[in-house]
Amino acid sequence: MTAPELVPYWVEWLAALLLVASGVMALTGAVGLVRLKNFFQRMHPPALGATLATWCACGASLAYFSALRGGPVVQPWLVVILLCITVPITTILLARTALFRQRAAGDGAPPALSQAPDGRRVDETGRAVGDAGADLP
């Protein structure tokens, strides 16, 4: 390389180690997404990519750019914080979708446990289910 060596050697090693870990985690998540048997098992492997793989990649960027710029760099934290907020929302929505659709298809999903404010049992879409209101006064 022709560029001058600005970054300490140990920082490059740390970034390299984190990048390798990130690649392995992301690949593990993808393999799990393909190999596991049903949808509710397959919900779990992508979380590995969204958390550990992203944290490792952002940690590598953080270490490398902080050493390169000679001061703290904050942009990688934004990615981590954004994913911390958004990924659980997507996961919950997908889980509710899968429960609702499998129940509607009669696919052996567990029954709805949510309750409306007046005590009726409702499914994921907020509609009343079955004759759950029958035991109300």
Place this chain on the structure above:
Amino acid sequence: MSDTLQWAIFFALGCYVLGMMLTLRRLLQGPSAQDRIQALDYLYILGMLVVLVLGLRYSSDMYFEVALLIALFGFVSSSALAKFLLRGEVIE
């Protein structure tokens, strides 16, 4: 940039691309719509990781904004699709 970091960057990119191919398989074969949405969501995350690592490769700050945007679009699209499957419309 040392050879070690170059090698690690190419290894990580190769892992991401391999993971994208596996995820694409899940996206194409389904079997249900929620499986496809989840595979699409994971594709977005892997694409964001590729952009992050490319930013490291080219030592540029611009890639962080791109990664942030990809993460945001991934969230919006997959939550909108999940909401559509749940209620039949996205915004009520």
